[in-house]
Amino acid sequence: MRFDVVTLFPAIFDGYLTQSLLDKAIVRGLVEIQRHNLRDWAEDTPHRKVDDRPFGGGPGMLLQVEPTVTCVRDVDAMCDVPARKILLTPQGRRLDQRLAEDLATSDRIMLMCGRYEGFDQRVLDILQPEEISIGDFVLNGGEVAAMTIIDAVVRLLPGVLGDEQSSLDDSFSRGNRMLEFPQYTRPREFEGHTVPDVLLSGDHAAIAKWRAEQSRVKTIDRRRDLLPENSKPNHEHPNQRS
Numbered sequence: 170m171r172f173d174v175v176t177l178f179p180a181i182f183d184g185y186l187t188q189s190l191l192d193k194a195i196v197r198g199l200v201e202i203q204r205h206n207l208r209d210w211a212e213d214t215p216h217r218k219v220d221d222r223p224f225g226g227g228p229g230m231l232l233q234v235e236p237t238v239t240c241v242r243d244v245d246a247m248c249d250v251p252a253r254k255i256l257l258t259p260q261g262r263r264l265d266q267r268l269a270e271d272l273a274t275s276d277r278i279m280l281m282c283g284r285y286e287g288f289d290q291r292v293l294d295i296l297q298p299e300e301i302s303i304g305d306f307v308l309n310g311g312e313v314a315a316m317t318i319i320d321a322v323v324r325l326l327p328g329v330l331g332d333e334q335s336s337l338d339d340s341f342s343r344g345n346r347m348l349e350f351p352q353y354t355r356p357r358e359f360e361g362h363t364v365p366d367v368l369l370s371g372d373h374a375a376i377a378k379w380r381a382e383q384s385r386v387k388t389i390d391r392r393r394d395l396l397p398e399n400s401k402p403n404h405e406h407p408n409q410r411s
């Protein structure tokens with residue numbers, strides 16, 4: 170899979186791209202991440218301006234339609250595979266595991282990271298990107314949201330996580346909607362806190378039963394909304410794919 174990230178701050182991704190899981194996946198050719206600095210498509214030099222004040226007044230600045238549309242079209246044309254265009258915004262469809270699984274089926278994804286007060290509306294009207302939010306809070310730009318999407322998607326790609334780390338039985342994966350059971354490792358006792366005996370018993374049926382019960386109790390306590398009897402569809406954003 171290839172990600173193309175359009176951003177004013179490509180350096181924000183430096184540390185993230187060298188972290189082990191992603192670095193290994195890139196090295197193994199399972200994923201490719203290309204960054205594109207929107208400022209390289211600015212019309213006028215030397216200021217390389219890509220933002221301007223909103224018509225009608227209001228706070229802050231907006232990213233202008235001309236450099237953005239030109240940039241996205243040029244980036245899209247850099248590779249034969251057309252990119253699934255995603256614009257990060259607080260107003261988008263909420264990212265959840267189902268959407269991450271859907272994104273993981275794409276061959277190429279372009280992540281459009283805005284800054285300031287966002288993009289001129291005509292960027293959305295012309296390019297018709299899918300709009301995705303990572304939660305009901307306002308970040309300072311799209312880059313952290315873009316990294317979140319990359320993180321959630323890359324781990325789902327075949328071969329990225331070793332079999333022993335499979336994402337198959339994550340909470341939320343493949344329709345699983347229960348919270349995780351408590352997990353323990355050595356030592357068996359720490360400051361008087363011990364490991365539940367059942368986990369040391371070697372009785373795999375009893376362990377599975379205990380874990381299922383722990384998940385159920387935790388889910389009822391913290392996220393009743395996840396229980397099958399309470400589930401409701403994730404209302405898709407009007408311009409979202411099905």
Ligand SMILES: Nc1cc(-c2ccc3ccn(Cc4ccc(CN5CCCC5)cc4)c3c2)n[nH]1
Pocket residue numbers: 257258259282283284285286287301302303304305306307308309310311312314
């Ligand atoms: N899930 C999620 C995604 C983002 C996100 C993504 C991209 C950008 C680009 C710029 N911003 C900052 C920003 C500032 C102001 C407004 C508009 N105002 C907010 C409250 C009243 C009107 C919107 C946005 C982003 C934020 N945040 N949270």
